[in-house]
Amino acid sequence: MLEKNTSPSVAVLLPCYNEEVTIGKVVRDFKTSLPQADIYVYDNNSTDRTAEIAAAEGAIVRKEPRQGKGNVIRAMFEDIDADVYIMSDGDDTYPADAAPAMVDKILEGYDMVIGDRLSSTYFQENKRPFHNFGNRLVRGFINGLFGAHVTDIMTGYRAFSFTFVKTYPVLSRGFEVETEMTIHSLNNNLRLFEMPIQYRDRPEGSVSKLDTVGDGIKVMSTIFRMIREYKPLPFFGSLGLIVGIVGLILCGSVGIDFMHTGMVARFPTLIGAVMLVIAGLLLIVTGIILDVMAKNDRKAFIVDANRFALMKRQGK
Structure with missing residues (x-):
C-alpha cells in the first residue's frame, strides 16, 4: 500500500x-x-x-x-x-x-x-x-x-x-x-x-x-x-404527433361529410381540428429547436469537463 x-x-x-x-x-x-x-x-x-x-x-x-x-x-x-x-x-x-x-x-x-x-x-x-x-x-x-x-x-x-x-x-x-x-x-x-x-x-x-x-x-x-x-425531440415530437394525428382525423371526418353533402356542416369541429394540427406542428418544431439546444449543452459540458480535468492535472 x-x-x-x-x-x-x-x-x-x-x-x-x-x-x-x-x-x-x-x-x-x-x-x-x-x-x-x-x-x-x-x-x-x-x-x-x-x-x-x-x-x-x-x-x-x-x-x-x-x-x-x-x-x-x-x-x-x-x-x-x-x-x-x-x-x-x-x-x-x-x-x-x-x-x-x-x-x-x-x-x-x-x-x-x-x-x-x-x-x-x-x-x-x-x-x-x-x-x-x-x-x-x-x-x-x-x-x-x-x-x-x-x-x-x-x-x-x-x-x-x-x-x-x-x-x-x-x-x-x-x-x-x-x-x-x-x-x-x-x-x-x-x-x-x-x-x-x-x-x-x-x-x-x-x-x-x-x-x-x-x-x-x-x-x-x-x-x-x-x-x-x-430528450426534447422525442418528448415534444411524440406529443406533437399525437395532437397532430387527432387533428388530422377530425379534419378527415369533416372532409368526408363535405364529400357526401357538398357543404361543411361542422365549422367548430373544422376550426378545432386545424388548430390541433397547427399545435402539433408547433410542438414538433419546439422539439427540434430544444434538441439543438440540448446538443449544445452536451458540447458545453464536455468542454467544462475537459477544463476541470486539465486544472486537476496542473494542480498536481
Whole structure:
C-alpha cells in the first residue's frame, strides 16, 4: 500500500439524518476499509446524537441546514476536493469493504462507479415491496429511453471522479438525486461501471426516512423533467404527433361529410381540428429547436469537463 502522502486523496461522503444507531459502525467500517481516506459526515438537522457519535469516531462533521439529501450532496460536492469520492449512507446498508475496489475503478478512468444492489441481495433483504417495484419500473423506463443497460438506477452507494463531482449540477433536493445522477451520466455519455455489492436491510432500531409514495412521485417527476430537458425531440415530437394525428382525423371526418353533402356542416369541429394540427406542428418544431439546444449543452459540458480535468492535472 502506498503511503498517504503519495496516494490519491479519497473522501468518503456520508449524508446523515438521525442515524445515531448506525453511524458509529459505518464510520469505523470505512476507516478500516479506507484508512487513507477522510470521512465526512454531513448532519442534515438531526435531532439525535448522530453528529456527536460521528465526531467521536473520528469523522469530520459538518452541518447542512437545507433539508434533503440532494441539498446535502450539493454542499458536499461544493466543499470537498479529492481525487476520488465515495458516497454512501449512514444507515449501514452498504458494505464498506467494497469501497477499495470502487476507488480502483475510478483511478482506472471511470467517471462514476455504481454500487449495484439489485444484482445481489436487494430483493431478498429489502422488506418494502413497493420499493422493489419502483426500482424495476424506473430502471426499465430509463434504460429504454437512453438505450442503456444500467441495473441499479437509484443506489446510494457510488464512487466519483473529481471531474464528475465538480461538473455535475445537483438540482434535486431530496432522494431523487440518485436518479438524476444516473440520467445525467447517460445523457452525457460518461464512463460508468457497475459493481455488484451485498446490500443488507437496516438493522433493528434504525428507521428509514423514505416515503414510498411521496419519494416515488418525486422520482417520477424528476424523470419527467429530465426527459423533457435531455430528450426534447422525442418528448415534444411524440406529443406533437399525437395532437397532430387527432387533428388530422377530425379534419378527415369533416372532409368526408363535405364529400357526401357538398357543404361543411361542422365549422367548430373544422376550426378545432386545424388548430390541433397547427399545435402539433408547433410542438414538433419546439422539439427540434430544444434538441439543438440540448446538443449544445452536451458540447458545453464536455468542454467544462475537459477544463476541470486539465486544472486537476496542473494542480498536481
